[in-house]
Amino acid sequence: DADVTQTPRNRITKTGKRIMLECSQTKGHDRMYWYRQDPGLGLRLIYYSFDVKDINKGEISDGYSVSRQAQAKFSLSLESAIPNQTALYFCATSPRSLNTQYFGPGTRLTVL
Amino acid sequence: AQSVTQLDSQVPVFEEAPVELRCNYSSSVSVYLFWYVQYPNQGLQLLLKYLSGSTLVKGINGFEAEFNKSQTSFHLRKPSVHISDTAEYFCAVRERVTGGGNKLTFGTGTQLKVEL
Numbered sequence: 001d002a003d004v005t006q007t008p009r010n011r012i013t014k015t016g017k018r019i020m021l022e023c024s025q026t027k028g029h030d031r032m033y034w035y036r037q038d039p040g041l042g043l044r045l046i047y048y049s050f051d052v053k054d055i056n057k058g059e060i061s062d063g064y065s066v067s068r069q070a071q072a073k074f075s076l077s078l079e080s081a082i083p084n085q086t087a088l089y090f091c092a093t094s095p096r097s098l099n100t101q102y103f104g105p106g107t108r109l110t111v112l
Numbered sequence: 113a114q115s116v117t118q119l120d121s122q123v124p125v126f127e128e129a130p131v132e133l134r135c136n137y138s139s140s141v142s143v144y145l146f147w148y149v150q151y152p153n154q155g156l157q158l159l160l161k162y163l164s165g166s167t168l169v170k171g172i173n174g175f176e177a178e179f180n181k182s183q184t185s186f187h188l189r190k191p192s193v194h195i196s197d198t199a200e201y202f203c204a205v206r207e208r209v210t211g212g213g214n215k216l217t218f219g220t221g222t223q224l225k226v227e228l
Contacts, residue, residue, distance in 0.1 A: 042220040050213045090155060101216060103155035
């Protein structure tokens with residue numbers, strides 16, 4: 001079984017819809033992250049969480065919210081999706097030392 | 113804030129030829145640097161990392177990188193590439209955030225295309 005899983009893997013939705021992307025991990029890491037990847041822009045950090053009670057905004061948090069339901073689960077929500085949120089979304093985890101981040105397989109989101 | 117620059121968005125190379133993917137970072141007192149690889153339709157996987165010590169770092173799949181403090185660079189190299197090395201490569205730097213934690217800042221990526 002994969003250590004970091006993301007659901008769904010692909011999603012097509014319409015403008016204005018609310019959508020949730022889920023991330024689960026079995027690595028026992030405290031820290032979890034959500035990134036989006038756009039061609040030519042690399043990965044940009046949306047939100048990160050250092051433990052269940054600690055949530056922090058990244059560089060592009062507008063239009064997104066997150067929930068850390070448990071150590072192993074970190075969900076990303078788009079309250080009202082818009083077309084420029086079409087992207088590949090990655091969840092990642094790391095131990096406290098942050099010597100390595102472990103990435104999920106990604107969710108490809110298309111907003112029409 | 114730290115930043116990472118990958119000047120080459122695409123690098124085409126023939127199989128068995130050497131390759132260098134360039135990465136420059138913004139100056140800081142101390143840096144932790146990483147290279148990640150993303151194969152088509154997959155997530156990112158750690159290739160190698162520089163934390164301290166020897167400036168030549170060896171990673172998986174025959175890749176290596178050299179930390180050069182005076183040039184603020186961390187270029188990735190492989191002496192002989194294979195078709196299976198076709199992927200996108202990301203350089204990243206660790207930076208501290210408020211509250212004592214850390215996060216990674218990624219470059220924009222370099223697409224390596226290996227041709228026969």
